[in-house]
Amino acid sequence: MGYNPQGIMNIYEIIRRWHSGHSISAIAKTLTLDRKTVRRYIQDAQKLGVSRQSDLPEEADLLGKLHPLRPSAERQKPAAEQFEPYREELLALTGDGQDSITLKSAWQVITHRHPEITASYSSLKRVMRGLTPSATRAT
Numbered sequence: 001m002g003y004n005p006q007g008i009m010n011i012y013e014i015i016r017r018w019h020s021g022h023s024i025s026a027i028a029k030t031l032t033l034d035r036k037t038v039r040r041y042i043q044d045a046q047k048l049g050v051s052r053q054s055d056l057p058e059e060a061d062l063l064g065k066l067h068p069l070r071p072s073a074e075r076q077k078p079a080a081e082q083f084e085p086y087r088e089e090l091l092a093l094t095g096d097g098q099d100s101i102t103l104k105s106a107w108q109v110i111t112h113r114h115p116e117i118t119a120s121y122s123s124l125k126r127v128m129r130g131l132t133p134s135a136t137r138a139t
Contacts, residue, residue, distance in 0.1 A: 006033070006041065011066050012059070014041045019056045079123030080130075086110055086117075090124075091131065103128060 006014070010031065017027045024042065028035045048065050056062065083090065093106040101109070107121045 006037070008063060008066060011041050011045075012063055014038055015045045015050060015062065015066065016056065018042050018045075019050070019052055021052070079119035080127050082117050082119045083110075083124060083127050086114060087131065090128065094128070 010033075013031065014027055014033075017030070018024070018038075022030075024035050024038050027033070028038045031038070045066065048068075050057070050062070050065065057065065090106055090110060093101055093109060094103055103125060104121060107124045110124075111117050
């Protein structure tokens with residue numbers, strides 16, 4: 001099925017039911033979630049120090065602990081924004097000079113020098129097409 005992110009209150013409900021003694025299958029059925037999703041949130045909560053043997057923390061404290069488990073609402077930067085600060089460097093690498101390299105090699109160099117770039121080679125091709133219009137392309 002794939003990744004099924006849950007809101008903080010759903011995560012709290014999973015942990016509360018698990019702490020009360022409900023099985024993973026019962027929690028999954030009640031909350032209409034996959035067992036693997038329930039199991040993953042329980043394992044993550046255990047890594048944060050929540051256990052069945054100890055008392056369940058107050059709701060506010062538990063929500064504070066569980067907050068890192070909540071999926072991030074921050075979206076990834078579009079490729080054009082990732083490559084923009086390195087525009088001149090890319091153009092220098094792929095220029096018309098004798099020392100120019102292929103776009104594939106330039107992508108490898110730039111992602112090695114700047115690990116914060118997560119965009120793909122295909123994205124770089126698309127961005128570079130906009131920066132350097134080709135004379136052979138039909139309009």
